[in-house]
Amino acid sequence: MKILVGIKRVVDFNVRVRVKPDGSGVDTDGAKMSINPFDEIALEEALRLREAGIASEVIVISIGDSSCQQQLRTGLAMGADRAIQVDTDIHLQPLAAARTMLAVIETEQPGLVILGKQAIDDDNNQTGQMLAALWNRPQATFASKVVVAGDTATVTREVDAGLETIEVDLPAVITTDLRLNTPRFVKLPDIMKAKRKPLEVIAFTELAVSNDNNIQIDHYAPPAVREKGIMVDSAAALVTELKSRGLL
Amino acid sequence: MSEREIMEYDVIIVGAGPAGLACAIRLKQLDVINSTNHSICIIEKAAEIGAHSLSGAVIEPQPLDDLLPGWRDNPPSMCIPAGEDVFLLLSKTGSRKLPTPPQGKNHGNFIVSLGALCAWMAPQAEALGVDIFPGYAASAIHYLADGAVGGVIIGDMGVAEDGSHKPTFVEGIEIHAPLTVLSEGCRGHLSKQLIEKFALDKGCDPQTYGIGTKELWRVAPGKSQPGKIQHSIGWPLDNKTYGGSFIYHLDNDRVAVGFVSGLDYQDPNFQPWEAFQQFKNHPDIKPLFEGGEILSAGARAIVEGGYQSLPTTQMPGAILIGDAAGTLNVPKIKGVHQAIRGGMLAAEHLSETDGSQGFDKKLRASPIMAELKKVRNIRPGFHRGLWAGLFNAAWETISLGYSPWTLKNRSDHTALKKLNDYTSPERNWIKRDLAPRDRLASVYFATTAHDEDQPVHLKVADTNICITQCTEEYGNPCTRFCPANVYEIVADEAGKRLQINAANCVHCKTCDIKDPYQIINWVTPEGGSGPNYQNL
Secondary structure (H helix, E strand, O other): OEEEEEOOEEEOOOOOOEEOOOOOOEEOOOOOEEEOHHHHHHHHHHHHHHHOOOOOEEEEEEEEOHHHHHHHHHHHHHOOOEEEEEEOOOOOOHHHHHHHHHHHHHHHOOOEEEEEOOOOOOOOOOHHHHHHHHHOOOEEEEEEEEEEEOOEEEEEEEEOOEEEEEEEEOOEEEEEOHHHOOOOOOOHHHHHHHHOOOEEEEEHHHHOOOOOOOOOOOOOOOOOOOOOOOOOOOHHHHHHHHHHOOOO | OOOOOEEEOOEEEEOOOHHHHHHHHHHHHHHHHHOOOOOEEEEEOOOOOOOOOOOOOEEOOHHHHHHOOOHHHOOOOOEEEOOOEEEEEEOOOOEEEEOOOHHHOOOOOEEEOHHHHHHHHHHHHHHOOOEEEEOOOEEEEEEOOOOOEEEEEEOOEEEOOOOOEEEEEEOOOEEEOOEEEEOOOOOOHHHHHHHHHOOOOOOOOOOOEEEEEEEEEEOOOOOOOOOOEEEEEEOOOOOOOOEEEEEEEOOOOEEEEEEEEEOOOOOOOOOHHHHHHHHHOOOOOHHHHOOOEEEEEEEEEEEOOHHHHOOOOEEOOEEEOHHHHOOOEOOOOEOHHHHHHHHHHHHHHHHHHOOOOOHHHHHHOOHHHHHHHHOOOOOHHHHHOHHHHHHHHHHHHHOOOOOOOOOOOOOHHHHOOOHHHOOOOOOOOOOOOOOOOOHHHHHHHHOOEOOOOOOOOEEEOOHHHHHHHHHHHOOOOHHHHOOOOOEEEEEEOOEEEEEEOHHHOOOOOHHHHHOOOOOEEEOOOOOOOEOOOOOO
């Protein structure tokens, strides 16, 4: 069984993101970029399934310009067998990303697709669900445990009320939650090996995928800054201050 | 323990700063010219190239012109031609313009971010075939049977605080090479071990240092004058403490501001980070930042000993270059051009000889050393205070460094006076309100990150000294000189103890340098840990 894992290049979770002064987006100049942490968990799970003899091949895919090859190489160094970069300068929205993934799935015919539940840059949490619908295959989102046996996957999902366990027929789309696993460190010699692994570049335009943007972004703004507090020296002073603000 | 996996190269470079990258690039260029081939790897502890690099930085472009001709057509992302030079003497309430000393004239230079410069050099090295490994710490030296340096050992990953192995544990590999180039920067932890083991500092003065703190701001529109370079001396430092400020005006309303304090300060109560904040809130400085926003912050020790403190830079199997050796020019407050030159010189040496033998002689005969010799007496001239220092600096400048004497350097940790032997000057520091509020808030802008569940990487040999002897003698200066608030004395049921907030560490090395008992040893944390500086 082939497993296809989606990887998105995002601003590293340690970096403090800042909105550009003109509100047109987020300032990524000089910011450290990484694999979306949920996608890293997705890759780790795929690698474990391969190591357990359930999967035979793990393919990592990313959509973006050549800079995302850096993250694909990291994925290869972690242990993926090969990588696909869908080359485009356009920032795709979830639906277009799902359509792109579907186009690749049609060629690759994976038995399982594992994606992060969401990317930490836009927090959309949509691509996996949309892909399952377009592909007309089952979905198991927010996975915290995955057991694959034969043609089914038993997936424990993190839901509001606790944990829900479902069984899905394969092929299916699984999206990962934080507690599924802890991704491995990359061994230094594996970085060298990754340089020799195949990385295929497909032009986005070749896939004939529609890129209708359903969502138009108006502007970005940072959260409002909390106003400075004042120190009061007694309960009476507190009451006075609250009253003066009409809060009491 | 199992046998470590081994990788082999012709040359290992420790640290992807300007010296290490220049060395790699130059050696590959020479390979092309001479039809030779050196396999080269660079090990870098930061998660990304440039993420641990912090400098002012105004650079002299000549070495870059030599290394990468045509670089001006494809400059680093932050690169602003130097404009007006301003040199100020501050008092608590005012400022006075001083004539800019000749070493402080920056016409033809460029203001850059060292981090962005390194991030720009790295792909050029990779394009020439250099393997660069960010996120891996060279934690120890691999010695050969005859005692020579034979490479480095990469730190293990996935070790818990108690030393046990987490499920993600990965044993670090050994990298072997006939030659190891140490370009770790100021107070490199492997360089420190090697200087001691091979007694490389025998016959030279002790190395001396400063602590630099820096912030990048986006100021209110219109306030930045791209290219303007301002330095100051005087307040908030007293006349016995060496140091000063820099403000470099960048593009896109950005301004770099920083403050350097000589680590030979005597006052056990002195707080270098607070001095920086006091400077920013000076009535003539503050207006620039009002209405602005701090973007990033960090700190790094600076090597200041120069000519008379330069250790022997070669040993069997390894050489020291850049700030790991100590080639920074203090009066110019510039080390990047010297580091690049040093890296290139090392590459030329390796290309000729493939060994460390003879490198030190080459370095001492090079323009790098000539530049250091010329200014050798300026920094130590400040041991007798600001005014004597300025007078001496003027003399040394006029006489072009031809004085028949060489002033001595002394080690920084011995300069610190005991509480009972020293009366701290009345500093009259002001209440301030520009961000960041305190050191913890500042660490937030350094975006430093360490997995909390890993061994503490600041090894204090005997913490009993901290709460008994040190509290009494020096009042625990580590709680003041650390710019990241790593060291705290806390009291709980068990009594007083030293708490080390290692996860805050910004890898500046000040504690390793200034601790009066020399019992703090900075070692590498898990690779990829530490600050994530953006454009510093």
